Structures are given as structure tokens and as C-alpha cells.
Amino acid sequence: MPDEDDIQTRLKALREAYAKQLPDKLADVARQWRTMQDQSWNPDQARSLHRRIHTLAGSAPTFGFDDVGQRARHAEHLLKTWNNVQHPPGEDEITELAGHIHTLCNSLDSHPTPPPMSSSPEAVSAELPERRLVFLIDNDQAMIDRLPPLLSHFDYQVRTFCDASGIDEAFAEERPTVLIINPELDDTQQGGTALVRGLKARYGQDLPVIFVATLNDFDSRLQAVRSGGDAYFVKPVDIAPLVDHLDRVTQGHTNEAYRVLVVEDDPDLATHYALTLRQAGMDATILTRLEEILTTLAEVRPELILMDVYMPRCSGLELAQLIRQQDDWLSIPIVFLSSETDMEKQFSAMRSGGDDFLTKPIDDRHLVTSVSIRAERARTLNMLMVQDSLTGLLKHTKIKEKLAAEASRASRAGEPLVFGMLDIDHFKRINDRYGHLCGDRVIKSLARLLRQRLRQSDGIGRYGGEEFAVVLPGCNLAAGEQVLNQIREGFAKLCFRHGDKEFSVTLSAGIASVEQFRDAEGINRAADDALYAAKRSGRNRVKLCQVPAAKFPEHR
Amino acid sequence: MSSNELQRILFIEDEADIQAVAQVALEAVGGFTVKICSSGEEALQAAEAFAPQLILSDVMMPGMDGPMTLLALRRLPALVDIPAIFMTAKVQPQEVAQLRTAGAMEVIAKPFDPMTLAQQIKDIWRQCHA
Numbered sequence: 171m172p173d174e175d176d177i178q179t180r181l182k183a184l185r186e187a188y189a190k191q192l193p194d195k196l197a198d199v200a201r202q203w204r205t206m207q208d209q210s211w212n213p214d215q216a217r218s219l220h221r222r223i224h225t226l227a228g229s230a231p232t233f234g235f236d237d238v239g240q241r242a243r244h245a246e247h248l249l250k251t252w253n254n255v256q257h258p259p260g261e262d263e264i265t266e267l268a269g270h271i272h273t274l275c276n277s278l279d280s281h282p283t284p285p286p287m288s289s290s291p292e293a294v295s296a297e298l299p300e301r302r303l304v305f306l307i308d309n310d311q312a313m314i315d316r317l318p319p320l321l322s323h324f325d326y327q328v329r330t331f332c333d334a335s336g337i338d339e340a341f342a343e344e345r346p347t348v349l350i351i352n353p354e355l356d357d358t359q360q361g362g363t364a365l366v367r368g369l370k371a372r373y374g375q376d377l378p379v380i381f382v383a384t385l386n387d388f389d390s391r392l393q394a395v396r397s398g399g400d401a402y403f404v405k406p407v408d409i410a411p412l413v414d415h416l417d418r419v420t421q422g423h424t425n426e427a428y429r430v431l432v433v434e435d436d437p438d439l440a441t442h443y444a445l446t447l448r449q450a451g452m453d454a455t456i457l458t459r460l461e462e463i464l465t466t467l468a469e470v471r472p473e474l475i476l477m478d479v480y481m482p483r484c485s486g487l488e489l490a491q492l493i494r495q496q497d498d499w500l501s502i503p504i505v506f507l508s509s510e511t512d513m514e515k516q517f518s519a520m521r522s523g524g525d526d527f528l529t530k531p532i533d534d535r536h537l538v539t540s541v542s543i544r545a546e547r548a549r550t551l552n553m554l555m556v557q558d559s560l561t562g563l564l565k566h567t568k569i570k571e572k573l574a575a576e577a578s579r580a581s582r583a584g585e586p587l588v589f590g591m592l593d594i595d596h597f598k599r600i601n602d603r604y605g606h607l608c609g610d611r612v613i614k615s616l617a618r619l620l621r622q623r624l625r626q627s628d629g630i631g632r633y634g635g636e637e638f639a640v641v642l643p644g645c646n647l648a649a650g651e652q653v654l655n656q657i658r659e660g661f662a663k664l665c666f667r668h669g670d671k672e673f674s675v676t677l678s679a680g681i682a683s684v685e686q687f688r689d690a691e692g693i694n695r696a697a698d699d700a701l702y703a704a705k706r707s708g709r710n711r712v713k714l715c716q717v718p719a720a721k722f723p724e725h726r
Numbered sequence: 727m728s729s730n731e732l733q734r735i736l737f738i739e740d741e742a743d744i745q746a747v748a749q750v751a752l753e754a755v756g757g758f759t760v761k762i763c764s765s766g767e768e769a770l771q772a773a774e775a776f777a778p779q780l781i782l783s784d785v786m787m788p789g790m791d792g793p794m795t796l797l798a799l800r801r802l803p804a805l806v807d808i809p810a811i812f813m814t815a816k817v818q819p820q821e822v823a824q825l826r827t828a829g830a831m832e833v834i835a836k837p838f839d840p841m842t843l844a845q846q847i848k849d850i851w852r853q854c855h856a
Contacts, residue, residue, distance in 0.1 A: 177754050181840055184746050224786050228815030228836035229744050239837065243815070585842060
């Protein structure tokens with residue numbers, strides 16, 4: 171039997187080496203593309219670029235850079251078509267490819283580190299999301315001492331300054347994501363706001379600024395607003411709302427583009443629609459080969475489909491029905507495009523599953539508005555359907571569905587999977603002592619911590635009250651234990667404030683794995699039992715289900 | 727029975743990163759003996775001496791691509807009936823069909839999971855020897 175730890179260590183080293191080289195690889199693609207644009211179309215160059223991007227599509231996800239892989243795949247798809255036909259591409263096509271290559275080469279800017287990808291506990295702990303950089307300017311030593319360690323639990327890295335000296339050098343080194351500043355700097359009432367005006371003038375008005383002030387009067391707040399502050403907190407600062415605000419500010423930058431699939435058999439028209447939507451900031455993918463619809467849906471996961479009604483192989487109405495027959499795509503909005511103005515026919519299109527009917531030729535602005543409004547509504551509805559309103563995590567039924575789906579997938583594929591149940595210790599006491607609002611803050615903090623510490627592919631749900639559930643695919647019992655212990659320790663270190671009282675909270679957790687139980691109910695029950703064992707044996711701990719993997723009778 | 731157990735794999739892949747992960751996946755996790763070649767040409771030179779039981783090859787490589795390499799390898803007397811598996815990033819049904827026509831018994835999608843790649847190969851091996 172090979173040494174599991176040794177393998178994980180080696181894989182981790184390879185991942186790290188790859189992560190280091192990736193920026194260079196992307197820069198190479200960008201460089202080659204620039205060279206190609208400067209010259210006339212050269213099929214050899216195109217083939218070599220294709221190979222380079224194809225390689226990225228295959229290797230990047232192997233090392234956890236799924237996003238890079240996905241983007242490479244889009245660019246590759248186009249290049250491949252051209253290389254097959256051997257004639258120089260048209261201007262629109264070049265523009266389209268340029269867009270894909272641009273997003274590919276910049277993929278590390280929005281996602282600097284990959285989500286941890288393997289069952290290795292080291293990977294899960296070592297590859298946390300990139301710490302976001304915060305500059306804190308305050309002459310109040312208590313803030314300088316207290317804030318950085320607190321924010322580090324939420325993956326914010328803080329650089330502190332007690333006055334304006336050295337701040338420009340620091341900006342030159344690395345621009346912070348957010349600036350937190352005391353408006354009453356230099357002991358003058360407006361030292362901080364004046365500094366903010368200067369910094370915004372030099373480094374851009376879009377720099378988010380949060381004021382932490384002693385004064386709470388109207389004039390001070392007005393000064394802060396006038397200097398372009400986004401938020402104003404009065405000391406002593408409660409960490410939870412501050413982090414809420416930081417999260418909101420930093421998430422604004424990574425607000426995901428709406429994914430739209432354009433199904434249209436006329437390539438020129440398809441390109442035109444896609445470009446129009448992309449210019450409006452949407453992520454549009456073109457499908458001209460209808461038989462690829464199901465694989466494309468799975469790959470692109472669109473939030474809206476824009477579809478031509480008249481296509482040679484089958485009509486848009488038939489295709490809409492075909493899509494709707496898949497449970498996964500039952501609720502995706504489909505917007506038909508056609509030159510049809512006959513109301514009867516439009517209604518018939520709606521009946522077969524279309525949500526709207528746009529008449530060609532359509533004005534670009536109209537197209538963008540129609541599509542983005544529907545995509546936004548679909549996203550909001552989808553969130554309401556699946557998310558718990560307080561925490562934004564999956565609702566009880568959804569996390570159970572996720573467990574059932576992932577467990578059957580994992581046992582089919584012979585892959586590990588861990589299910590964990592977490593419960594906040596003595597939560598009732600917090601509610602009784604500090605009130606429900608304070609209890610809600612504790613719950614939200616744990617939700618945020620879980621989201622930050624776990625991977626995109628993990629399922630995180632609020633099971634009820636103060637109880638949470640996590641589904642960790644690809645993770646064995648030992649790795650799951652380590653991950654949950656890190657979360658438990660991180661949570662215990664969080665400091666909550668109520669009035670002038672500070673307190674911390676612990677949690678207990680129980681976990682079970684798919685290797686012990688083949689069915690979701692068995693795992694669920696076992697994790698619940700383990701959670702109660704953790705509670706009974708003194709709380710603030712993670713307990714594993716003790717059923718041996720191989721001997722269990724339900725095994726296969 | 728034991729002579730039928732998979733041990734020796736000829737692995738053809740031009741990218742160093744993937745070579746390294748696959749080496750861990752195949753040697754350390756899977757316990758196979760692996761000969762890594764960075765190109766079709768290199769594979770042609772090394773194949774007979776190594777006497778693989780299985781060929782595992784990337785599809786898209788500079789110079790000779792995977793199918794071309796396989797075609798050339800199959801001309802070597804010792805490799806006439808050695809089964810082959812292709813690995814590729816873009817697995818679309820029609821491409822899989824093409825690769826099978828080119829002589830692959832299976833196509834494995836990239837990215838692969840280094841912890842399960844060996845098992846996947848063992849399963850394919852067992853199926854084709856069942």
C-alpha cells in the first residue's frame with residue numbers, strides 16, 4: 171500500500187510548482203496572440219496557439235485551476251474551428267477570440283489561487299482563498315493591535331499605518347482592496363477625510379473606504395460622505411458588521427457575469443448577439459451545432475438561453491421542449507428570437523417552454539436589457555429557492571438533496587465523500603444572554619467562515635436553528651476531520667461583542683463518510699450520532715463515526 | 727493470472743507538469759512501472775526495449791500527435807496488439823469515436839484525478855481482459 175501522506179505531499183508540491191508557472195504560461199499565450207495580431211493570419215501560428223491553449227485546458231484543472239481550464243476551453247473551441255477550415259477568420263471572429271483570450275490571460279486576476287482540489291488535508295488548509303489586502307490608517311494603538319488578528323480570521327490581510335507617512339510607497343507596492351481609516355487622524359477633526367480625498371485623487375475614486383471614528387455627530391459623518399467614504403463605523407467597532415461590509419465591498423469586484431447561451435444557426439448573427447451581450451458584461455457562449463446542446467448546457471451552465479425559433483435541423487420550440495425534459499433545466503429561462511410577428515405563433519412558442527419572445531431585427535440595447543433583466547430575476551429566484559435567508563447557505567432540503575446526489579455519485583465512482591454536521595455550543599445561552607440579534611450574528615459569522623474555508627464544490631447548508639451541515643466530496647474521514655477541526659478552531663478564536671462585553675463561542679461536529687455507509691440516510695444518521703457523541707463528551711470537538719469502512723454490511 | 731496483471735505502462739505526454747502528476751498517480755498510487763516519453767518520436771525509440779503492456783498517450787502533441795504515434799507504434803512487431811488508452815482535454819462523443827477508430831480501447835478525460843487515475847486504468851484493463 172503506497173504511503174498516502176507521501177503521495178499527498180508530492181501532489182501538493184506539484185500543484186504549487188504549477189501555480190508558480192501558470193502566470194508565465196498565460197503571459198506566453200498573450201504574447202503569442204499579440205504577435206499574431208501584428209502579422210497577417212498564419213495557420214502554423216494558429217495551430218501552435220491552439221496547442222498551447224489546449225494544453226492549458228487539460229492541465230490547469232488537474233492542478234485545481236478550473237476557471238482557467240474553462241476559459242481555455244472556450245478559446246480552444248474557436249481556434250479549433252478555424253484550424254479545421256484553413257481560411258483566415260473574419261474580423262468578428264477575431265474579435266470574439268480576442269475576447270476569449272483576454273479573459274483567459276486575465277483569469278488569475280479575478281481568481282488568484284485555485285480552490286483546494288484534493289482530499290489532502292494540507293491542500294485544504296494551505297490553499298485558502300487569497301487574503302484580501304486592507305490598509306488600516308489609525309493613530310489609535312488599540313485599533314492597530316486589535317483589528318488585524320480579528321480580520322485575519324476572515325481572510326483579510328491588514329497593513330497598518332499610524333499616520334500618512336509611507337502610505338504612497340505602500341500603494342505603489344500593492345493597491346489595497348479596501349482602506350479603513352480614522353477620520354480624526356493627526357488629532358485634527360478632518361485629517362483622515364483630507365487624506366482620503368488625496369488618496370482617491372491619486373489612486374482612483376473607486377477605492378472603497380471605511381471610516382472608523384470616535385465622533386458620531388452629523389458634521390463628522392457628512393465630511394466622511396463628502397470625501398467619498400462608503401461606510402462609517404463608530405468605535406468600539408463590532409467586528410461582524412465590519413466584516414459584512416468588507417465582504418460586500420470585495421464581492422462587488424467579483425460579481426459574476428450572467429452566463430447566457432446563444433443558440434442560433436446563423437454564425438454571423440450568433441456572433442453579433444454574443445458580442446453585444448459580452449459588451450454589456452455578460453458571459454455569452456455560442457452554440458451552432460444543436461446536437462451538442464446537452465453537453466454544452468452541462469459545460470456552460472447558462473442562466474438564460476437565447477434561442478432562434480427557425481433552425482434547419484429542428485425548431486427552437488422542439489429544442490426548448492427537449493431542454494425542459496431534463497429536470498436540471500426545467501426552470502431555465504428561454505428567450506426566443508425570431509422574425510415572427512404573428513401573435514398566435516408567439517403564444518405557441520411560449521407554450522412550448524419559452525419565457526419571452528423577441529422580434530428580429532432587435533435593437534442591441536433592447537436585447538441587452540431583455541436578457542439581463544431575465545437573467546437577474548432567474549438568479550434571484552434561484553437563490554430564494556435554495557438559500558437560507560439569514561446565512562445565504564443552502565436550505566435544509568437542498569443540503570439533503572446535495573448529500574443524496576453527491577453520495578450516490580461518490581459511491582458509484584468509488585470516490586470518498588464526507589458529510590459533517592456542526593452545532594454551535596450552548597447557543598441558547600447566547601440568545602438568552604445577549605438577545606436574538608446577537609445570536610443571528612454568531613450564526614452568520616459561522617456561515618461566513620464555512621464559506622471561506624471550504625471549497626466551491628463543497629455543499630454548505632443551514633440545517634436548522636444553530637445547526638449546519640457540510641458535504642465534502644473527494645474527502646476522506648481523516649481529511650474531513652482535519653478540515654472541520656480547523657474550522658472549529660477558527661470559530662473559537664472569533665471574538666463577538668455585545669455592548670461592552672466580549673465573548674467567544676465554540677462548536678461541536680460529527681462526521682461520517684460514504685465509505686462507511688453507501689446511502690445518504692445512513693451517513694446522515696451516523697454524522698448526527700457522532701455530533702451527539704461530541705456534545706456528550708464535552709463539546710468543542712469533532713467526532714468521527716466509528717463504524718469500520720470495510721466490515722459494514724451495506725458495503726456495495 | 728498474474729502474467730495478465732497490468733504492470734508496465736508506456737506513457738506519452740509532452741507537458742512536463744502532467745508528466746509529473748501522472749508519475750505520482752501511476753507509480754506511487756497505482757504501483758505501476760512507467761516509462762515516460764515526451765514525444766511520439768521518443769516513444770518509438772523506447773517502446774521495444776521497454777515492452778509495455780499498455781500504451782497511455784496524450785492526443786494533442788507537437789510533431790506526431792497521439793493517433794499518429796499509435797499508428798507508428800503498432801508497426802513495431804512487439805507492439806502490434808498492445809492496447810492503448812488516449813487522454814485528452816476535449817472529450818466529445820464524435821472525437822471519442824474517432825480516437826477509438828484510431829485504435830484506442832478507451833479515452834480518459836483530462837483533467838484526471840491523480841488519486842483515481844490508476845484505478846480507472848485498472849478497471850479498463852480488467853474489462854478488456856474479462
